[in-house]
Amino acid sequence: MLPIILGTKQIPIDTENLLLNCPSCNSHQFSDILVSSQYFHLYYLPVIPIDKDAYSICNKCGYQRSFEFSRKFVQENSIQAKKFRHPAFTYSGILIIIVMIIFIIIAN
Numbered sequence: 001m002l003p004i005i006l007g008t009k010q011i012p013i014d015t016e017n018l019l020l021n022c023p024s025c026n027s028h029q030f031s032d033i034l035v036s037s038q039y040f041h042l043y044y045l046p047v048i049p050i051d052k053d054a055y056s057i058c059n060k061c062g063y064q065r066s067f068e069f070s071r072k073f074v075q076e077n078s079i080q081a082k083k084f085r086h087p088a089f090t091y092s093g094i095l096i097i098i099v100m101i102i103f104i105i106i107a108n
């Protein structure tokens with residue numbers, strides 16, 4: 001029997017330099033943030049994106065942390081959401097399923 005290989009993978013989307021509140025130096029400092037897309041895969045084929053995570057490094061003290069790249073965070077920091085879209089290929093599996101359904105409907 002063929003083993004089913006599934007799970008999640010992460011890929012970096014883009015970076016940004018933001019003025020954030022640093023919990024380590026207790027002040028507003030510029031931080032470099034790296035936003036990653038997390039997607040579900042089946043046999044290493046990306047099926048659908050599920051989440052976005054952010055990883056930040058304070059430019060003053062070097063404090064590092066990761067947090068959820070939420071809609072609230074995007075709004076609070078007036079970030080251009082377009083820049084941090086999930087890469088198109090992370091929707092591959094869903095696209096294949098839709099094409100198969102359309103094909104089945106047409107074939108009948």
Ligand SMILES: [Zn+2]
Nearest residue numbers: 022025058061
């Ligand atoms: Zn800091």
